[in-house]
Amino acid sequence: MNRDCIVVTGASKGIGAAIALALVDQGRNVVCLSRSGSLPSFPRATGTAGGQWIARKADVTQPGALAETFRELAAKGWSITGLVNNAGLHIDAPSAELALEQWHQVMDMNATSVMVACQAVYPHLIGAGGGLIVNIGSFFDKLGVKRNLAYCASKAAVGAMTRCLAVEWGGKGIRVMNVAPGYIQTDLNADSITAGPLLAYLEKRIPRGKPGNAAEVGALVASLFSPACGFLTGETIYVDGGQGVAH
Numbered sequence: 246m247n248r249d250c251i252v253v254t255g256a257s258k259g260i261g262a263a264i265a266l267a268l269v270d271q272g273r274n275v276v277c278l279s280r281s282g283s284l285p286s287f288p289r290a291t292g293t294a295g296g297q298w299i300a301r302k303a304d305v306t307q308p309g310a311l312a313e314t315f316r317e318l319a320a321k322g323w324s325i326t327g328l329v330n331n332a333g334l335h336i337d338a339p340s341a342e343l344a345l346e347q348w349h350q351v352m353d354m355n356a357t358s359v360m361v362a363c364q365a366v367y368p369h370l371i372g373a374g375g376g377l378i379v380n381i382g383s384f385f386d387k388l389g390v391k392r393n394l395a396y397c398a399s400k401a402a403v404g405a406m407t408r409c410l411a412v413e414w415g416g417k418g419i420r421v422m423n424v425a426p427g428y429i430q431t432d433l434n435a436d437s438i439t440a441g442p443l444l445a446y447l448e449k450r451i452p453r454g455k456p457g458n459a460a461e462v463g464a465l466v467a468s469l470f471s472p473a474c475g476f477l478t479g480e481t482i483y484v485d486g487g488q489g490v491a492h
Contacts, residue, residue, distance in 0.1 A: 247296075249373070250274040250323045251470070252315070254305050254362065255332030257283040259431040260381065260459050264329055267463035269296045273470065276318060278303040278311075279332075286432070305332045305358040312365040325369040326376040327470060330359045330403075333381065340394040348395045355399035356406070363410055367419075375418020379466050380407050382425040382481060384489040400425070404481050411479030420478035422469055427485025428456040453486030 251268055255261040256277035262285030265275045275298040277284055282302030303314045315325060334354035336347050359380055370376035385393060386400040407423035414421065428447050430438050437443055438456055447456050462484055468474065483489050 247274065248322050248324055249326045250276050250318065251327035251329065252276045252278060252318075252325060252366070253329040253331060254278045254303070254311075254358075256329075257281050257285060257300070259433045260426065260429060260462050261285075261329070261331040262287055263431070263459035263463035264331060264381075264466045265298060265463075267460070267467035268470070269298050271467045271470070272296050273327075273467075274298070274323075276301055276323070278305070278314065280304050305362060306353050308361075311358075311362050315365055315369055319369060319372075324373050325366060326373045327378070328362060328366045328370075328376075329379045329381065329466060330362050331381040332358060335393075335396050337392050338395075339392055343394055351395035352399050352402075355396070356402040359403055360406060363406070363421075367414070370419050371417060376420075377470055378410070378419065378421045379469055380421070380423045381462075381466075382407075382423045384425045384427045384483050384485040386425060386481070387489060407481065408479050415478055420475075422478060423481040424462065424466055424469075425481050425483045425485070426457065426462050427451070427483070427488045429459055429462055429484070430456045431459040450491070451486040451488045452491050455486070457484060457486055 251273050253265045256265045257279035265277050265285050266287045268275045274296040277298055277300045282300050284300045303310050334351050336351050380403050382403040383400040385397045386404050390397055404423050407421050411421040448454055
């Protein structure tokens with residue numbers, strides 16, 4: 246049995262679950278990490294060979310948690326060939342009133358955990374002869390958004406880390422990419438994003454005329470693991486229906 250695997254953080258719900266599903270349906274083995282330790286609730290595709298997925302409980306903000314998880318996987322015979330850093334946190338607050346604790350919460354989850362995860366997976370990717378890290382950023386990384394000081398800063402940091410690691414680790418066979426979604430409908434926000442004033446705003450603001458969906462992000466991330474993308478690294482791909490470039 247193929248023992249190569251891709252680790253996805255924040256994989257029990259939302260975009261992370263969609264990414265895990267897309268990878269499994271592509272035939273990859275996926276380790277789904279989350280605080281709950283639950284598998285995605287999405288149904289697997291029928292009629293396909295697919296890979297397998299397993300769930301592990303892990304808090305990416307806890308020092309040493311990911312390194313220990315990766316060691317446990319290796320001890321059980323798994324070879325980690327990819328990592329998707331998807332776990333994230335959003336806090337909406339006026340910039341003048343943003344508490345330092347809130348700033349640290351967002352930066353720890355969205356930026357620091359990405360750096361720690363990349364460091365932890367590095368020896369495993371080296372041992373596998375190379376691999377791919379996909380960071381999940383946001384199109385907010387290039388925008389000025391009211392009440393989103395910490396979130397915008399954290400996602401900009403993810404883009405910067407992606408570029409630095411791609412340059413530093415490229416010669417070792419490790420690619421690093423950043424996928425930056427815009428407004429995406431998921432199982433976590435479906436009630437708020439599919440009706441009311443937010444939907445009306447997005448239909449006008451997004452050139453494509455509607456929010457994206459999690460399956461589209463999942464399909465894009467899964468495609469990056471194809472050998473056809475072997476020369477692609479260090480870039481940010483925006484999945485926002487053109488909103489980030491609209492004026």
